[in-house]
Amino acid sequence: MDHKKNIYLLILISILVYPFSRPSAQEFIEGKILRHKEAKWEIRAKKITHLRDEYLYIAEGGVVITRDGQVLSAERAIYNSNTGLVQVSGHVLIKINGNIMSAERALFDLNNYQGQIIKAKLFVKENEILITGDVVEKIGDKTYRLRRCKITACDQKNPDWSITGSMVKLTVEGYGTVRGAAFRIKNIPVFYLPWAVFPVKRKRQTGFLLPRLGYGERRGVDIELPFFWAISDNLDATFYERFMGERGFMQGLEFRYAGPEHSKGIFLADILSDRVKDKDMGDTAQAELSPYARTNTTRYWLRGRFDQILPYKISFKGDIDYLSDQDYLKEFSGGLYGSDPRPQLSKEFGRPVDDIFSATRRSRVKLSKEGENWTLDVGGAYYQRPENPANDSTAQPLGGVDFAILPGKLNGLPISFALNTDYDYIWRDDGQRGHRAYIFPEISYPMWHSPYIEFEPSIGFEINSRIFESPETGHSTQYCPVIRARLGSVIERIYDGPIIGLDGLKHKISPTLEYEYRDFHQDSFHPWFEPMDVRDGMNQVTLSLLNRLDSKRSSKDGTVKYSRWGILDIKQPYSIKEARRDEEPWREKRPFLPLEAVLRLYPIDLFEFEANATWDHYTEEIASADLLFQLNVPREGGRKDTYRLDYQYMSGDTENINYFINVYLGGGFSAGTSMRRELNFGDTLESNYWLDYESQCWAVRFSAGSLDGIDSVMLTIKLKGLGQL
Numbered sequence: 053m054d055h056k057k058n059i060y061l062l063i064l065i066s067i068l069v070y071p072f073s074r075p076s077a078q079e080f081i082e083g084k085i086l087r088h089k090e091a092k093w094e095i096r097a098k099k100i101t102h103l104r105d106e107y108l109y110i111a112e113g114g115v116v117i118t119r120d121g122q123v124l125s126a127e128r129a130i131y132n133s134n135t136g137l138v139q140v141s142g143h144v145l146i147k148i149n150g151n152i153m154s155a156e157r158a159l160f161d162l163n164n165y166q167g168q169i170i171k172a173k174l175f176v177k178e179n180e181i182l183i184t185g186d187v188v189e190k191i192g193d194k195t196y197r198l199r200r201c202k203i204t205a206c207d208q209k210n211p212d213w214s215i216t217g218s219m220v221k222l223t224v225e226g227y228g229t230v231r232g233a234a235f236r237i238k239n240i241p242v243f244y245l246p247w248a249v250f251p252v253k254r255k256r257q258t259g260f261l262l263p264r265l266g267y268g269e270r271r272g273v274d275i276e277l278p279f280f281w282a283i284s285d286n287l288d289a290t291f292y293e294r295f296m297g298e299r300g301f302m303q304g305l306e307f308r309y310a311g312p313e314h315s316k317g318i319f320l321a322d323i324l325s326d327r328v329k330d331k332d333m334g335d336t337a338q339a340e341l342s343p344y345a346r347t348n349t350t351r352y353w354l355r356g357r358f359d360q361i362l363p364y365k366i367s368f369k370g371d372i373d374y375l376s377d378q379d380y381l382k383e384f385s386g387g388l389y390g391s392d393p394r395p396q397l398s399k400e401f402g403r404p405v406d407d408i409f410s411a412t413r414r415s416r417v418k419l420s421k422e423g424e425n426w427t428l429d430v431g432g433a434y435y436q437r438p439e440n441p442a443n444d445s446t447a448q449p450l451g452g453v454d455f456a457i458l459p460g461k462l463n464g465l466p467i468s469f470a471l472n473t474d475y476d477y478i479w480r481d482d483g484q485r486g487h488r489a490y491i492f493p494e495i496s497y498p499m500w501h502s503p504y505i506e507f508e509p510s511i512g513f514e515i516n517s518r519i520f521e522s523p524e525t526g527h528s529t530q531y532c533p534v535i536r537a538r539l540g541s542v543i544e545r546i547y548d549g550p551i552i553g554l555d556g557l558k559h560k561i562s563p564t565l566e567y568e569y570r571d572f573h574q575d576s577f578h579p580w581f582e583p584m585d586v587r588d589g590m591n592q593v594t595l596s597l598l599n600r601l602d603s604k605r606s607s608k609d610g611t612v613k614y615s616r617w618g619i620l621d622i623k624q625p626y627s628i629k630e631a632r633r634d635e636e637p638w639r640e641k642r643p644f645l646p647l648e649a650v651l652r653l654y655p656i657d658l659f660e661f662e663a664n665a666t667w668d669h670y671t672e673e674i675a676s677a678d679l680l681f682q683l684n685v686p687r688e689g690g691r692k693d694t695y696r697l698d699y700q701y702m703s704g705d706t707e708n709i710n711y712f713i714n715v716y717l718g719g720g721f722s723a724g725t726s727m728r729r730e731l732n733f734g735d736t737l738e739s740n741y742w743l744d745y746e747s748q749c750w751a752v753r754f755s756a757g758s759l760d761g762i763d764s765v766m767l768t769i770k771l772k773g774l775g776q777l
Contacts, residue, residue, distance in 0.1 A: 097129070107134035115140070123147040136163040144169075151177050166190045180772060181205050195223045205772035206749035213237055213750060213771060258282045261290070268764065270337075270383065272297025286310045292322070300327045302384075306395070317358030318395050319372070322384070324351040331379065340761040341379045344439040351384070352376045357401040362419075370417040373406060378438040381408045382760050409737060409760070412437055412446065429454040432477075444481040452476035459496065467497045486520040494534070509537040514570070532572040532589065540564040555604045557617070562598040591629035592645075597622045617655050623648040644669045646676075658684045668703070677701040687716045694724075707731040720746050748772075 098113030127142025141157035160167035204214040222228030234241040266274040276294040292304030302324040331346035418431030457471040474490040494512030570590040631643035646666035685693040714724035740757035
């Protein structure tokens, strides 16, 4: 039996006993509403009788006791002022913060704050669990006893599953014992424990978690037993002891902390002494993992995230991601084990984790400080190549400083000043190393700024400098003046409703003409640290047209909701520099750069569409495209069908498609599939298929899939309110 479910029951019993304290007994029996400052509850009844000689007060007919969201109702209540006993009977019902307990009758002793509830039924709202007991007793200050109890989430007379116990005795903030504990399916015991002990504390508790069982062709029998350690209120750790018949014993650790001002961190590590010592490149299945050999037997993965607020409101953030070899994630991650059951770091911290197919694993740290009109970042990053190449030329920005002054008025003048600076130390195992510095001051002047038209020119000067350390010393500097100008306007129109169920629509059009001139000058020293640093001069004008459609809707309670229906942004750049270039017989002029278009549609909550595309005027083809489509169709019982399609295309390089489909078949059954496929190479990176059945209190999923050639089959059973196996 899960000790957490017992906590709800004993808390309700304690609250129930407390309001009948002796100082308020007279006012309770008289049926008066307490009006003094300490009053927090009230009692009502149709009829109250006082039997003075027998020391009895009898309340009958619709007895209702309320206090701070707690409600006790019964047909009859009897109080003995001599013995301190209170007895309630007849449709006894207790409601506390959405949790509901019913009983045939109850008896409380106000002298020693003990009590007894007969035929109790408790519905716990938080996880929709029903707990029943023939007799529930409070036999001590913090000690309770339950006879013939049952726990289930099934709303049936003969539940599909239940957990029963003949006798449960427990002490709050202590431990409990259970006799004759059994897990039952349709009242048939399938698992039995004659006696067990469990902690009964409302705080996180040290102990074993649900085991995970599996089998894999490469891993063999796969058993994992997690152990949770509640170190303190803001620290905890989980040890993942995992045995794989074909690979050996893997140990995992998850360490978490929480600090003040939203500081937090999660660190994870898994390590294995692999029985498979060398990778057999002649084995097709092994070779499909990667084209690289592996000779290491110590396999591990270190990862983590932390966000820390330091003194003076300095933000310190870090990401850790380091692998022992390039095959680890494909062999031990995904599916039943690996990173999936652990905390999803990208959701916890809002920073993505590199994809399983990524060529590098990124680790980085950053210190940040923000002022009223400036920002300062200090940090560094390391990009690991898990295959550990002999001549690794990956550029590593190990240390750097970024400082920026945000645009603002300059000493009361009608001009704005902004500054961006950047310094990095670049290290390579093989190749150029050294320093990189960048500075870009800019001044802008908003000449026209009216409701109808805006015009703002700016001028700046950009400097890039490189100092090389090895294998040969030297330096290279790139500098250029930058001239920019922006001319724009805003036109909008409001369409009053009703329009297809809306109160109104607002269409806003923003035409903009932008000009940018960059005249790069640099000495002859090459190469730069990174290819992206090499840039040509620019003399370009861009015409854009931004459309935005917003809606207004009022609900029945008068609340007004505004939402964005869609965005259409079209841009056409034109290169003046290319148009003025000298004629070359082997290369035609192409001043019109690809036409860019972005479309986002959110007309209803159930539908989402995003598209980004570029069109090449000279090849008359789509140069790139990225499409996302998602549709959620409501079905019976709060279920829904989900259709999601994601497509990426880049001319001559990339064409990928990802999809996810889950369809409700009726009768509690649903089925789905998902896939990630590279169309240009004809390779399926990942595919999954599943069949689900969900009843009122349990669910089961049978799934099969393949991750980069590694097949898996899984059966998942979920018991409502208790978790899944």
